[in-house]
Each structure stands twice: as structure tokens, then as C-alpha cells.
Amino acid sequence: MKKILTVAFAALVVVTTPVAAQKVTEINFYYPVAVGGPVTKTIDQMAADFAKENPDVKVNPIYSGTYQESIVKVLTATKSGKPPQLAVLLSTDMFSLIDEDAIVPIDDIAKSADDKKWLDGFYKSFMMNSRTGGKTWGVPFQRSTIVLYWNKDAFKEAGLDPEKGPANWDQMVEYAKKLTKTDASGNVTQWGVKIPSSGFPYWLFQGLTTPNDVLLMNDAGTETYFDKPAVIEALQYWVDLSAKHKVMPAGVIEWGTTPKDFFEKKAAMIWTTTGNLTNIRANAGFPFGVAMLPAKKHPGSPTGGGNFYVFEKTTPAEQQASLRFIKWATAPQRAAQWSIATGYVAVTPAAWDTPEMKKYAQDVPQALVARDQLQYSVAELSTHDNQRVTTALNNGLQAALTGSKSPADAMRDSQREATRILKDFKR
Amino acid sequence: MRARVTPWLLLLPALTLLVAFTHWPALATIWDSFLSTPKKGRPAHFIGLDNYRGMVEDEVFWQALTNNVIYAVGTIPLSIALAIAMALWVNSRLAGRGFLRLAYFTPTVLPMIAVANIWLFFYTPQYGLLEQITQALGLPSHNWLGDKRTVLGAIIVVAVWKEAGFFMIFYLAALQQIPPSLAEAAALEGASRAQYFRRVLFPLLMPTTLFVLVNALINSVRMVDHLFVMTRGGPDNASALLLYYIYQVGFSFWDTGYAAALTVVVLAALGAVAFFQIRFLDRRTHYQ
Numbered sequence: 001m002k003k004i005l006t007v008a009f010a011a012l013v014v015v016t017t018p019v020a021a022q023k024v025t026e027i028n029f030y031y032p033v034a035v036g037g038p039v040t041k042t043i044d045q046m047a048a049d050f051a052k053e054n055p056d057v058k059v060n061p062i063y064s065g066t067y068q069e070s071i072v073k074v075l076t077a078t079k080s081g082k083p084p085q086l087a088v089l090l091s092t093d094m095f096s097l098i099d100e101d102a103i104v105p106i107d108d109i110a111k112s113a114d115d116k117k118w119l120d121g122f123y124k125s126f127m128m129n130s131r132t133g134g135k136t137w138g139v140p141f142q143r144s145t146i147v148l149y150w151n152k153d154a155f156k157e158a159g160l161d162p163e164k165g166p167a168n169w170d171q172m173v174e175y176a177k178k179l180t181k182t183d184a185s186g187n188v189t190q191w192g193v194k195i196p197s198s199g200f201p202y203w204l205f206q207g208l209t210t211p212n213d214v215l216l217m218n219d220a221g222t223e224t225y226f227d228k229p230a231v232i233e234a235l236q237y238w239v240d241l242s243a244k245h246k247v248m249p250a251g252v253i254e255w256g257t258t259p260k261d262f263f264e265k266k267a268a269m270i271w272t273t274t275g276n277l278t279n280i281r282a283n284a285g286f287p288f289g290v291a292m293l294p295a296k297k298h299p300g301s302p303t304g305g306g307n308f309y310v311f312e313k314t315t316p317a318e319q320q321a322s323l324r325f326i327k328w329a330t331a332p333q334r335a336a337q338w339s340i341a342t343g344y345v346a347v348t349p350a351a352w353d354t355p356e357m358k359k360y361a362q363d364v365p366q367a368l369v370a371r372d373q374l375q376y377s378v379a380e381l382s383t384h385d386n387q388r389v390t391t392a393l394n395n396g397l398q399a400a401l402t403g404s405k406s407p408a409d410a411m412r413d414s415q416r417e418a419t420r421i422l423k424d425f426k427r
Numbered sequence: 428m429r430a431r432v433t434p435w436l437l438l439l440p441a442l443t444l445l446v447a448f449t450h451w452p453a454l455a456t457i458w459d460s461f462l463s464t465p466k467k468g469r470p471a472h473f474i475g476l477d478n479y480r481g482m483v484e485d486e487v488f489w490q491a492l493t494n495n496v497i498y499a500v501g502t503i504p505l506s507i508a509l510a511i512a513m514a515l516w517v518n519s520r521l522a523g524r525g526f527l528r529l530a531y532f533t534p535t536v537l538p539m540i541a542v543a544n545i546w547l548f549f550y551t552p553q554y555g556l557l558e559q560i561t562q563a564l565g566l567p568s569h570n571w572l573g574d575k576r577t578v579l580g581a582i583i584v585v586a587v588w589k590e591a592g593f594f595m596i597f598y599l600a601a602l603q604q605i606p607p608s609l610a611e612a613a614a615l616e617g618a619s620r621a622q623y624f625r626r627v628l629f630p631l632l633m634p635t636t637l638f639v640l641v642n643a644l645i646n647s648v649r650m651v652d653h654l655f656v657m658t659r660g661g662p663d664n665a666s667a668l669l670l671y672y673i674y675q676v677g678f679s680f681w682d683t684g685y686a687a688a689l690t691v692v693v694l695a696a697l698g699a700v701a702f703f704q705i706r707f708l709d710r711r712t713h714y715q
Contacts, residue, residue, distance in 0.1 A: 072678045096681070099467050187568050189553075198573070199659055249552055251573030252662040257551050266553045387679040398662035402575045424466075 025321040027059045030087035032070040032306065042341050050328055057321040059086075067306065071096070074311075078102045083311040086322040091129035091307045092382035092390075094137050095221045099384060103309045105135040109319045118327060121348045125303055128379035132219060138307030139326050140347040142338070144275045145370050145377055146207045146301045148294065152287040154179055154190065154268040165291025166269070169211070169237060172294045176247035179268035192247035194267040195238065196255040201397040202381050202390050203304060204271060207293045208234040210300030210378050216393075221383040222425045226393055227408075227415040234296075235407040239400050251402050259283070273304065274370040278343040281364070290366035292373045300376045305344060336360075345370045383418075384425040392417035453694070459687035471684065478688035488689065490664050491672040494579055498668060499647035501583035502590065507639060509587065510594035511632070515624075517595070518602045528599070535593040543656035546585050547572075550657075572658055575665040582666050585653050590646060594639045601635040602628075633712040640708070641701055648697060669693050 029047070033039050040063060047059040064070040067090050074087050075096075083102065097103045110119060119136055126140035152162035158178040166172035176192025183189050195204050202216075209216060214230035217223060225231060241248040259276050261267040263283050271293065280288065293301045308326045310319055328334065332350040336357040339346035346352055352361070352371060361368050383389045396414030399405040405413070460478055465471040482488050517528045534542065549556045550571040558568060571581045605628065613623045651671045654660060660667035660675065667675075673693070677686030 068679070075681065100681075101467060185565055187562065198661060249570055249573075251570040253570075253573060254547070254551070257547070260551075261553065264554050385680070388682075391675070391679070394661070395663045402573070402662045402665075404575055404663065 023056070025057050025317050027057060027086050027318060027321055027325060028084040029059050029061050029325070030064045030070055030074055030084045030089075031061050032065065032067045032088060033063050039342060042338070046329060046334070050325060053328070054324065057324065059325055075100060075102065078311065078313070081313065083313050085311055085314045085318045086325065087309050087311070088141055088306045089309055091126075091138060091140070091143070091303070091305060092380050092386055093309075094129060094132065094307070095382060095384045096386050097309060098132075098137060102312055103137055104312055104319060105137055106139055106310065106323075107136050109310060109316075109323050115323075115327075118330075121350060122330075123347060123349065123374050125374045125377035125379075126347055128219075129303065129382055130307055132221060138309050139330060141306055141308050141326075141330065142342065142344040143303055143305035143307075143347055144273045144344055145303050145373055146204065146271055146293060147274055147369055147373065148269055148271055148291045149262060149276075149280060150269045150289050150291065151262065151265065151284075152289055154265065154286075158268075162287075163289065165289055166294045168295045172269070173241070173245050173247065176241070176269065177245060180247045188249070190265060191249055191261075191267045193241065193269040193271075194248060194253050194258055194261055195241070195271045196253045196258045197398060197401050198252050198254045198256075200255070200390070200394065201252075201401070202393045203302060205234070205238065205393070205397055206302035206378070206381060207271060207300070208238055208296075210302060210376070211293065211296040211298060213297040213300075215378060216381050217383050221386075222422055224383060224389060224393075224415060224418040224422070226396065226411045226418060232408050232411050235397065235400055235411060238397075239403075239407055242401075243403065252398055262288075274345055274367075275305070275343050277364070277366060277370075281366075290369045292369055292376070298376060299373065300378065301373055302380045303374075303377050304380050339367075343367075345374070383422060385421050388421050389418045392421065456687045456690050456694075459684060460691045462684050462687075464682050464684040474684075478685050479692075481685060482688060482692065487664055487667065487672060491667045491669050494665075494667060495648065495669045497579060498583060498586070499644065501580070502586045502647055503640070503643040505583075506587045506590040506594060506643060507636065509591040510598050510639070513591065513595045514598035514602055518599055531592040531595050533592065534589050535596075539589065539650070539652035540656055542589060543585065543653035546653070547657050550581055573662060575662050578658055578662065578666045582653065582657065585657075586647075586650055589650070590643065594643070597635050597639055598632065601632050605631055633708075637704065637708050637712055641704055644700060644704070645697065648693060 031043055033043075040061075043061050047061050050057070050059055062084070064073045064087075070087065071089050071093050074084060074089065077083050078100065089097070106119065107116075110116070119139075122130075122140050126143050127136070130136055130138040130140060148165055150165050155162040155175075158175075160175055160178060166175045172193060179190065179192040180188060181190040195207075197204065206216065209231055212230045212234045214225065214228055214234070216225055216231065242250045255272075258267070258270050258272055259279055262270045262280065263285065265286075277290070292299045308329075310322045310326075314322075329338075330347060332348060332354050333356065335346045335348055335351035336354045338344065339351065340356065340360050346357060351357055381390055381393070392414045395417075396405070396410040399413075400407045400410040459471075461473060461475060462471040463469075463474045463477070513531050517524050517531065521527075552558060552568060552570045552573070557571065561568070569577065571577050609627055609631075610623065613627055618626070648668075648670055651668050651674075654666060654668060654671045658666040660671055669689070670693070673686055673689045676682050676689060
């Protein structure tokens, strides 16, 4: 009997002690990546490191597939009343998430002067897709931009300076003409340039409209400007690369195989995301250069990639815990490590000043191009009913690139469709 | 009393699952198709046939429908003809036929997403498999998936490749049920192999053909996985199929009311065609 009592007492002590210590807040964190792969490991490591420093918060990373699959999962969960506490989703999903009442403004939970300073520490061009109506809705995390990669060997062979990419539109055509090689039977063996146009051509298209000094939408996300002359001019240039100058293959160019086209020396210059830098460094069997996108009136590119979002219908304690994790993950040193591990652009100037990042920039000077391009960067196309509006533009772009509509007709049709979709949001 | 309750109790588990996951969602879809899509500050409300009226003016819907008809006409007869040919071949006595059967059946076993990634490489311009062959023959280069005129054909080929092996299994099973005495009798009567096939084999295979036909039709609407990997409906909706469009409307655009209306139309069309097939062809089908 005495023995039983002792055991019972011991058990009581064991059970009660942790309760006295602290309650653990659990954060379900949806992160867009298929299960497995090096990025998963990095995220798991981050969650573990965070747990060491913050024993009262437990972050559960949930790998939710591609960006598209992730937003479907997050919105379905929200509609069924069980939203995640935290997620990384496309920065362009901001309006959709606001319209679904799914997210809370970051400045409602980050109120202290210290928090404000932290929010102001990000690159302005990354905040463009994170703020609307005077509120901050997302925090930049894995952000990217489009750059031009060129094959230095191919440049040498064509008699071009291998150390310099094309600086402007005319130069890109001129270089591309010299770089396009044809075999005896008339088939092209190496294209001068490839700008991919499958899946999300609107993003690559912004790499042409931005240098032409024109925006595709307003800040409120209620208007689009697809039929402005400068936009049509930009599309005409894109179409002419294959139709007139014959330096780019005709039809839609697959995004996914474009880096491979570059490795296989089937394209001497390609446009793709900075996120491909690590991939291209590992797989290109020749020296390559990275340049800002060629300028027209000025240089320019859209930003892209994912933001942190904090969700509605969660407790204030969970929201505060989420905020703590976001601040921890975007702290300069961690942002630098994340950038080096993945190839995404480090999101704060402070991250670029860390010793780790300085060393990386010395080893891989190509990484700096993305940062330097940020000052010319604009927000990625994002409006209310975003998927529908971007689909309208994508269809127009592909129609023009496959030659079934003229650039002017295609853009007018896209604009008409976008106006129809957005009429409900104008107030 | 017990005699009346027991069968229902036995049916209950299956019935619960069917009602919860098939019948109830189907009815809910029909109801949803008469409601507007809930938006911020405006909950779903009854709008009658508005969603259906929108469909009439929706060019993308008509294009997806046309594409789907072409897709069905392109895949069904071709995959059935191939399936019969392959079944006849692997049913005959030849060396390594176990291996052949396996080879024909393999495409069916592979997941469609994996298959689509492989075919994406086949179609890749300049260094894809197809391109290497055409280059070796000195033919001009072509961007199969990037051209509005060829993309649907390219998608159809993948579907036929995937399906023919599956249908072959049914034909193979049917062929093995046919007694060899029929072939012997036909040979004694002096019938040629073509006559034997046309007058004896094919009519005896009709029940299988009917079954395969219904399945092929359903598959021509259901099988869209490869679009996600290969074309995403592009370029400019040239390869958009109905189910892919429904997914896009439902889960990219979040226009749930309209997606429900589209689903109802597709279900009704499929039901009507299947009903017609079974009613009409069944009468002309010879069962042993």
C-alpha cells in the first residue's frame, strides 16, 4: 500500500510540473513544396532550431505541394473552419486571401515600434505585393525576380564580349541574331534567346512591360491596363523575336525545360527566375553570366515568389506565436542562410550585410545581379479575382505568341475580359 | 421481422459510403448550380438558371466542349482498335508472349503524372525523343505542345498509349473464353482469317466492346491528369478539356456556383450517352 502511494505521488509530481512551466502554442505552418528534397530539410531544421530557442511554441511544417495546390488546400481548410495558423503562399494571392476574409493584417498583430521598424526593413519592391489599402498583409520570405542567363562560350564563338550580357532590347536582338545557328538542312541547332511562355507567361511579360515604363494594374487591384500602347509594343517585341527576327522558337516555350535547353546549348540566352541560379550553377557545363533584363526606357523586372500570411479564425496567442516565428525566420542572418541554401533573393538589405552573405556574394557574384535589379522592380501582376484576370492575360499572350491573334487584338480581348471580371470590385 | 431487417443491415455499410460520398454530393452539386458563388459580404443566394445562361456565352466552355469531342473521337476508336489488335497478337502462340503482355499493360500501371512528365520530354523541341527521330530523318523541327494546331493531337496520342493496354486485358480475357472449336469449324468451312474475325470473333467480342466503349467514353472526360503537367490547357485554351476547365473554375477561380453548373451539364451529357449506348447497342449485342 505504501509503495502504491509513493508511486502515485511521484506520478502526480511528474504530471503537474510541466503544467506549471508553460503552455505550448502549436502552429500549423503550410509550406509549398512536395514532400522530400533539400528544401524540406532546410525548413524542418528551421522549425527545430526555432523550437530550441522558443520552447513554448511548436511549429508543425505541413508540406502542401505546389503554390497552386497550397492555396487550394489553405482556402479549403479556411472554408471548413479549420485554417492553418501560418502559411507561405504566392505574394499575388494577397487580394484573393483578403476577399475570402482568410488573413489578418500583419500590422494588427505587429504593433510595437520595434515591429514597425522590422516591417520597414524589407526591400520596398518586395513590399509592393504585400501592402494594399494602407495595410500590410504579407511578409516577404522566399522572393525572386527574373534575370537573363547567358552562355559565355557561345558568346565567344559568335565574336561577342563574353563578359557582358545585352544591355537593351536592340542589343538583345542583335546578339541573338549572331548567336542563332542553323545546320545544313535549315534546322536551328542553337537559338539566340528563349523567353518561356507556358503556365504563367504574364510574369515573363512583365519583364518586357516594366522596362517599357508601363504598369499592368493599379495598386488597389481593381483596374488593369493590358491595352495601353506601351503594353502592346512590349508584346510586339516578344512576338517579333520569333516571327520577324527568327531568333526564338515559334509557339509556346515550356518554362520547365528552359534551363535544360540552356544546359544542352540549344539556347544561348534564357530568361528565368533567380531561383534557378543554384540549379544552373550545378548543371551548366560551361561558364555562364547573369544579367539584369535588357532595358528599353530603363531596366526593370517584376518580383515574384512567396510571402508569409497569418490567418483569421485563430487565437491571439497563436497569431503572436506566428509573428514571432516570422520575425525569427526573416532575421538578417537567417534570411542570408535561406538565400544561400535556395537561391531566393535575401529579403532585407541587412541580410546582405551579414558576413555569410558577403562571402557568398564573393564566391557567386551572379547572386548580386538580382539584388541590384530590385531598385527597378515592380509588383507582380495581382488583382482581385487574381487567377481569373491573369488567365485572361495569359490566354491573350499565348494567342499572340502562337500567331492566332495580332498583339493589339490579343491585348484588347484580354483587357475586355479583365474589365468584365473586375467590374464587381470597383466601388 | 428479422427477415426484413437483416438485408438492410448487411447493406448499411456500403449504403452509408455511397450516400455520403456519391449521392449526397451529386444532389448538393445540382442544388449549388442554382446558387450564386458566395463572395465577401454577399452570401450565396438563389439565382435560378443564371449559371447556365452564363455557360451559353462562355467561349472557353464551348472551346473545351469542342476539344473534348475531338479528344473522345480521337482516343476511343483508335484505342479500341489497337487493343483488339494487341489482344489478338498476344493471344496467339508465340515466344515471349508473357513479356509482350506485360509490355502492353505497363502504361496502364504507371501513374498518369509520371507518364506525362516522360511524354513532356518526348515532345520537347530540339532534343526530345520525337525530335531526335525527325532530325535523323531530316524532317523539319516542330514545337508539338507549343502550337495550337498540334497540341490536342499530341495529348490524344498520350491518352491512346495509356488506355489501349488497359482495354487489351479485357479483350484478351474475352478471347480466351471463345472455344477453339469455332476456329476449327470456320477453317473447315474454308473461311479466311478476315472472314473469321468479322463474322465470328468480332460479334462474340461485342459484350466486351460495349463495356470498353462505356469505359472509354467516361475516361475521355475523366482522364485529364496529363494536362496539368504538359500544357495546363494552353496555348490559349487549345488543349483545355471539360474536367480541366471545371477544376480551373472551381479551384483557381473559386467560382463554385458556375463550376457546379458545369459539372451538372457534363454529368447529364455522360449519363445520356451511356444510356443510349447500353440501350441501343445492347440490343445488337450477342451474349453467349
